[in-house]
Amino acid sequence: MTQPLLDVQELSKHFGGFTALDQVSLHVGKGERFGLIGPNGSGKTTMINCISGALLNESGRVLFQGQDVTRLKPHQRTRLGIARSFQLPRPFSSMTVLENLCIPLEYAAKERSRLARRQEEAMAILELIGLADKAHDHSGGLTQIDMRKLELARAMAAKPDLLISDEAMAGLSGSEVDEILDRLFTLNERGVGVIMIEHVMKAVMRFSQRIVVLDAGAKIAEGTPDEIVNNPLVEKAYLGE
Amino acid sequence: MRIAPFWPLAAATFVIGVAATFYFNEYYFVAGYLVLQGLIMATAWNILGGFTGYVNFGSAGFFAMGAYTSVVLYTAINPPLFVVIPAAAVVCGLLGLGAGYLTLRLRGVYFAIATLAMAIVLETLMVNWEYVGGAIGAFIITEDVPFFASYNAYLFVLMLALAIGSVALARYLNFSRIGRGLAAIRDDEVAAECAGVPTLRLKLISTTVMGAMMGVAGALYPYFVTFVEPVSAFSLIVAVNAIAMPMIGGTSTWVGPVIGALLLGSVQEWTKVNISSELNLLIVGVLLVGFVALAPQGIVGLAQKFAAWTREQREKRRGDDSATA
Ligand SMILES: Nc1ncnc2c1ncn2[C@@H]1O[C@H](COP(=O)(O)OP(=O)(O)OP(=O)(O)O)[C@@H](O)[C@H]1O
Ligand SMILES: [Mg+2]
Numbered sequence: 225m226t227q228p229l230l231d232v233q234e235l236s237k238h239f240g241g242f243t244a245l246d247q248v249s250l251h252v253g254k255g256e257r258f259g260l261i262g263p264n265g266s267g268k269t270t271m272i273n274c275i276s277g278a279l280l281n282e283s284g285r286v287l288f289q290g291q292d293v294t295r296l297k298p299h300q301r302t303r304l305g306i307a308r309s310f311q312l313p314r315p316f317s318s319m320t321v322l323e324n325l326c327i328p329l330e331y332a333a334k335e336r337s338r339l340a341r342r343q344e345e346a347m348a349i350l351e352l353i354g355l356a357d358k359a360h361d362h363s364g365g366l367t368q369i370d371m372r373k374l375e376l377a378r379a380m381a382a383k384p385d386l387l388i389s390d391e392a393m394a395g396l397s398g399s400e401v402d403e404i405l406d407r408l409f410t411l412n413e414r415g416v417g418v419i420m421i422e423h424v425m426k427a428v429m430r431f432s433q434r435i436v437v438l439d440a441g442a443k444i445a446e447g448t449p450d451e452i453v454n455n456p457l458v459e460k461a462y463l464g465e
Numbered sequence: 466m467r468i469a470p471f472w473p474l475a476a477a478t479f480v481i482g483v484a485a486t487f488y489f490n491e492y493y494f495v496a497g498y499l500v501l502q503g504l505i506m507a508t509a510w511n512i513l514g515g516f517t518g519y520v521n522f523g524s525a526g527f528f529a530m531g532a533y534t535s536v537v538l539y540t541a542i543n544p545p546l547f548v549v550i551p552a553a554a555v556v557c558g559l560l561g562l563g564a565g566y567l568t569l570r571l572r573g574v575y576f577a578i579a580t581l582a583m584a585i586v587l588e589t590l591m592v593n594w595e596y597v598g599g600a601i602g603a604f605i606i607t608e609d610v611p612f613f614a615s616y617n618a619y620l621f622v623l624m625l626a627l628a629i630g631s632v633a634l635a636r637y638l639n640f641s642r643i644g645r646g647l648a649a650i651r652d653d654e655v656a657a658e659c660a661g662v663p664t665l666r667l668k669l670i671s672t673t674v675m676g677a678m679m680g681v682a683g684a685l686y687p688y689f690v691t692f693v694e695p696v697s698a699f700s701l702i703v704a705v706n707a708i709a710m711p712m713i714g715g716t717s718t719w720v721g722p723v724i725g726a727l728l729l730g731s732v733q734e735w736t737k738v739n740i741s742s743e744l745n746l747l748i749v750g751v752l753l754v755g756f757v758a759l760a761p762q763g764i765v766g767l768a769q770k771f772a773a774w775t776r777e778q779r780e781k782r783r784g785d786d787s788a789t790a
Contacts, residue, residue, distance in 0.1 A: 276659055277658075277659075278658070278659060297658065297663070297665075298658035298659045299657075299658045299659070299660075299661050299662055299663050299664065302659055302661040303661050307659070308659055310656065310659075314653045314655065314656040315651075315652070315653070315656075316648065316649050316650050316652035316653060316656065316657070317716065318648060318652050319648065319649075319652065323645075324488030325524055326645070327645065327646070327649045327657070327660045327661075327662065328660040328661050330642060330645060330663035331649075331662045331663075333661075334617060334662060347747075378656075378660065381660075382661060417540075428546070428783065436574060444570060
């Protein structure tokens with residue numbers, strides 16, 4: 225087997241006495257489309273926080289492209305190629321939408337580029353995501369839906385090898401979901417691995433090649449979308465007894 | 466914000482400042498010196514407070530340590546000022562770096578309180594340090610200088626050069642890669658980290674530059690007053706002005722503290738002579754409350770709003786014209 229892009233080994237995370245993640249292992253292949261699902265509070269965002277470095281896990285390891293990144297700062301992981309969006313949007317609210325994208329374009333980039341070049345690249349990403357007409361608006365004043373798009377666009381601007389989208393589609397209309405899915409497929413075709421966290425089941429089932437299901441901080445299932453749909457444990461987790 | 470070409474304007478300001486020392490009387494250099502001192506402090510405060518989003522209540526501590534660096538050097542070897550000023554910058558830059566390292570994990574009000582505590586600790590140390598005069602204080606005897614009309618004129622010109630240098634540095638930071646990273650930190654530190662911004666390193670650069678600049682503002686103070694003791698060196702008005710001037714001018718760009726310092730500083734010098742120096746803190750307080758409540762973006766923010774409004778009006782008018790045509 226070739227080396228996975230992301231390899232999470234027996235990761236645990238506690239908040240005080242509460243176990244948010246209990247020895248969860250998962251791996252994502254190079255250029256793979258990976259779904260991470262689970263009921264509310266099952267630990268999906270916590271997992272993303274540990275992978276991106278926003279939280280430090282107490283035990284377990286995170287390997288990225290074979291390198292142990294468990295103790296690296298978030299900005300170091302971003303530079304290595306892990307980019308994430310935030311479920312609750314966190315725009316740089318004093319900046320315009322375009323300037324928001326210029327931050328990762330300037331700071332996460334492997335080599336330095338000129339301002340005009342960064343603005344061009346930012347514009348191209350905004351066009352892809354459907355925010356180009358708001359490029360010069362203040363990001364603090366965007367609607368929730370546009371903020372989610374901005375989250376995704378800013379993560380893309382880090383030019384990652386692994387893009388993690390944490391519920392970027394919540395609240396979007398059916399056609400908008402399709403649009404964003406298209407964009408993610410396009411990005412994936414260029415070789416970017418994608419972890420999609422989503423409550424919009426239709427989207428995550430259509431998008432993912434492989435899915436892991438979390439429930440109460442533990443991994444309860446792993447497989448193709450078909451296998452997941454037909455897994456009785458998953459049904460129980462979502463619908464209760 | 467680029468209003469006019471910066472360097473020609475700075476050079477002109479300096480030349481006029483030097484020329485003015487031969488035409489105006491002593492009082493104006495003393496007042497001018499104090500305004501410039503406030504300007505450097507405000508510019509320094511704003512690098513951490515305005516650009517980075519960390520409120521520092523301990524400005525007087527950095528200022529006083531700059532002054533005490535001078536006192537120590539004067540007492541030991543009495544070196545020329547071109548040695549004293551960089552020495553104060555280094556001492557206070559390191560102090561800023563250390564303070565940043567210890568306190569930057571705190572956010573919001575906790576950081577502010579930590580900086581205030583640091584200033585109090587430093588003051589206590591100085592009160593108990595006999596070498597620099599302890600609570601009683603220390604005298605500095607200044608020597609005559611050639612070329613300048615008086616020693617105060619000389620200090621005024623030095624301060625003018627330092628102020629221009631400080632503003633130039635703040636302006637550079639404002640528009641540089643570092644400045645953009647600091648703005649991201651101010652807006653959202655976690656999001657900044659995840660966008661690749663090395664937040665700790667940038668914050669430490671920010672506290673170091675701030676400390677060094679405040680140290681420079683304090684370095685000449687002993688020569689200016691010729692007698693330094695802890696209470697006046699760690700003065701409340703220095704710390705309050707360093708916050709009030711940027712707030713009144715506007716904290717988001719380098720221009721704000723300059724405008725705020727020139728305005729508030731001049732008002733303070735005027736009232737000192739014409740009414741009473743006791744009134745100064747009251748004036749700062751009232752202005753600060755007024756601006757925080759009514760114009761939190763300061764004068765620069767008001768100007769930007771006004772510019773946007775006139776642009777809108779013009780476009781509307783143009784729209785009406787084309788509609789009727
Ligand atoms: N910083 C924190 N401190 C304390 N508890 C936390 C923290 N972050 C998350 N939790 C708890 O950990 C559990 C998992 O939260 P998490 O946000 O990872 O869930 P999730 O799967 O992303 O849920 P959702 O689908 O609602 O986004 C929840 O019970 C949550 O309350
Ligand atoms: Mg979540």
